[in-house]
Amino acid sequence: MPIYSHRQHPTRPTCGLTALSMLLNGQPTAAELLADASAQKYTINGEMFSAQYLYELVQKHVSNPLTCHFHEGFLDCDQIKQQLCSGACLLVPYDADVNHAPCQRSGHRAHWALIVGYLIDDLDKFYVVARHGKTRNLAVWSLAALSESNANLVEFAQPKGHEDLTFLLPPGGIDGDQGLRKRSIVVTNLPYQVVQVR
Template identity: 40%
Template sequence: MCTTPSSAPPPPPPLPPVTCESKFKSNKPNEVSEDPSICEWASSEVDLKKACITYQICLTRAPFRYKYKHFQYILQEGPTCGLVALSMLIGGEVAPEELLNLSKFLGYSNNGEMLSCKDMAKLAEKVLNLAEMENITCTLKKGGLYSPEIIEDLLNGAILLVPYDADHNHSPCLKQGHTAHWALVCGIIIIEDPGEANTDSSNVYVLCRHGKSKLVAAWTLDELHKSNMNLLEFCPKKAKDGLLYVQPEGGLGGENGLRDQFLLFKYT
């Protein structure tokens, strides 16, 4: 009996070319690159190194200047992003659940929402006292998020609590306040020597924690500033979702709201 020989199997597909990006990024999102030369300057801080690899910042050489302070992440439940960020700031000494109860008692929130920087500043003062953290001062700031003064404060170890609009990936966007979120700014990276001009908005990154991710985010200070400036109104959809929210007099864009405001924490 005659048989027909089977055809040879097709050759394997060619290997993908090795690019700079594939070299620097891991196939696993939470895994740091195995190449020790990548972000070697950040090797003492695993979360900082992950952030710089993820956002492709200073991969092969150290930045001009940087400062980073580690905070343990806390993931939020419900609309408690501001309370979670505040709890991260104090190392969980007062848990988000306790902050929610306290904010309800004080009339600042019903569901965990914090739609007033003034109320957040008053809550922060009480929480710092509860946690007996006398070495931290809290100041409500109006304007000047993207300024030489704030940049210098961050380089000297200050921490910010900033409201902004969050996109689908939680990065800053411009949705008029409809996706208002809070971020804990725990570091800064200045990539190149800015010289005297200091006008390159892509040269200054801030390192941020927030309640919807375990990872440290890196955004330009300029985009965070612009997002903070566009917090004009409460989300119309949320206004009709059947829950009662504590909204500030004058709305998000007013002096009692969120727009162009943030909290500055300094260690003494």
């Protein structure tokens, strides 16, 4: 997958569109997805505070053999673990801490990540491998921590550094039926490889 950085759009909060572009190997680019999302009235500045809107973009841009479906509920569940073990990728909204790891700030630092793999340690603890537009590095997070962060997205806060911008919120806000809380997008039928590390 190509490497992405927030520097591509320094004045626009395009993390969800960047994560989708990562999934699609850069075709279309985040800028092209932004133009499409703006035309569909899913966003004003690149923000994606609706998992439903991003899901509709995913449906539009993925092609066979890839398939996608919406997941509602906690991420730390057998269904998501089985899908990750079968090679699925996830687009997940969560609260990002200062080091971009999952935290719980009620949605005030809402961000999107692309989950591209998983790890299971000797104690059977489940971790996910994540990419997002704030760094070039892969991140490894506890699935439980990501699940809790995703489930705490209940309240919009004006993003730091974008105090003068107007953002589009779905009906009911980020905790509504089209919002972010307990929602993620699962993409399946991707090529994958299982590697054992001793």
